Amino acid sequence: xxxxxxANWKMNPLTAAxxxxxxxxxxxxxxxxxxxxxxxxxxxxxxxxxxxxxxxxSWEDQGAYTGEVSPLGLKRAGVKYVILGHSERRGYLGxxxxxxxKKIKASLRVSLKVILCVGxxxxxxxxxxxxxxxxxxSELKADLKGIDKSRLIIAYEPIWAIGNGNxxxxxxxxxxxxxxxKYLGKNIPILYGGSVGPENAKKFLREPLIDxxxxxxxxxxxxxxxxxxxxxxxx
Ligand code: PGA
Numbered sequence: 001x002x003x004x005x006x007a008n009w010k011m012n013p014l015t016a017a018x019x020x021x022x023x024x025x026x027x028x029x030x031x032x033x034x035x036x037x038x039x040x041x042x043x044x045x046x047x048x049x050x051x052x053x054x055x056x057x058s059w060e061d062q063g064a065y066t067g068e069v070s071p072l073g074l075k076r077a078g079v080k081y082v083i084l085g086h087s088e089r090r091g092y093l094g095x096x097x098x099x100x101x102k103k104i105k106a107s108l109r110v111s112l113k114v115i116l117c118v119g120x121x122x123x124x125x126x127x128x129x130x131x132x133x134x135x136x137x138s139e140l141k142a143d144l145k146g147i148d149k150s151r152l153i154i155a156y157e158p159i160w161a162i163g164n165g166n167x168x169x170x171x172x173x174x175x176x177x178x179x180x181x182k183y184l185g186k187n188i189p190i191l192y193g194g195s196v197g198p199e200n201a202k203k204f205l206r207e208p209l210i211d212x213x214x215x216x217x218x219x220x221x222x223x224x225x226x227x228x229x230x231x232x233x234x235x
Contacts, residue, residue, distance in 0.1 A: 003205055004153070004191060004212030005229050006032040006053060006115060007219030008083060016042050023047060025222035028229035032081045033219075037069055044078045053081035056089060057112065059102035071107045081113045083214075085143055087159045097142035104147055115153045115191065115214070116143060118180075122160035129172075132158075133179045140183060154180055154190045155214045161194025163217060168194055170207050177209040198227035205231055 007026055013019055019039040023046045026033050034053035035043045044052045058068035074082065084107065085100040100116075107114050120135040136156070144152070156176055161168050177190045192204050193214030204210050218224040 002030050004032060004189065005030060006081070006191060006212065006214045007034060007225060008055065008214055008216050009035050009219060010055070010216060011036060012220055019043055020046060022220065022222065026050060026219065026225055028226070031229055034081070034083055040077055040079060051080045052078055053083065054079050055083050055086070057082045057084065057103060057107050059099060059106050061106065061110070071112055072110045075110045075112055079112065081115055082107050083115045083117060086117045087119060087157060087162065097139070100143045101145055101147070104143065108147070108151055113153060115155050117155045117157050117193070118143070119157040119159050125158060125160050129175055132176060136176060137179065137183050140180065149184045149188065152188060154184070154188060155193050156180065156190055157193035157214060163195065165195050167196065167200055168192070170203050170210070173204070174207060174209045181209070196228065198224050201228040202231045
């Protein structure tokens with residue numbers, strides 16, 4: 001199976017000109033580019049090899065929901081993937097499993113490919129493997145209530161590893177991914193995210209249990225992102 005490299009630009013860049021430059025330099029087969037909503041049209045129009053993704057989507061299709069972005073509208077705008085349940089949304093906006101569950105259902109209804117992020121905070125990580133597995137599985141259980149699990153992509157993103165250069169080790173990730181696959185089924189792709197860069201991408205992509213990467217900071221640096229995507233094609 002081809003490994004998926006998802007670029008999560010988060011709230012960057014700030015101008016369409018910068019987004020266009022970044023999009024042109026990030027256009028690799030097997031990559032999914034997730035720009036801010038305001039640049040989806042610009043970026044989507046430029047990508048030839050990579051797919052387009054969104055960083056969130058509403059729990060409703062249409063209507064009086066100020067500030068929300070419709071999954072159906074995203075689909076019609078050429079978006080193929082959607083990231084849901086990112087720890088920054090859970091943390092800063094208080095998104096909980098109830099809302100995330102409704103968002104997943106709404107996105108699946110319009111055949112968007114859902115990338116659901118799960119992962120434990122530092123305090124749970126310190127409690128060891130059993131505590132981490134318990135946390136991640138209970139997050140999955142709550143987020144996925146009543147959902148056909150066979151159509152999902154999971155991103156395991158330990159919160160303590162995001163944006164600080166302190167990635168989890170392939171051994172740690174393998175252990176968690178094995179438990180996730182045991183819970184969801186072995187054919188569910190599981191990405192890893194958390195301080196991925198060109199210096200460590202290869203050691204993750206070599207692992208049979210890691211099906212791809214979710215890249216934040218390094219996806220804003222074209223030289224770094226292109227190296228990550230090139231490792232992937234060499235595997
Ligand atoms: P990072 O972010 O690569 O900057 O650690 C990953 C993410 O939050 O998706």
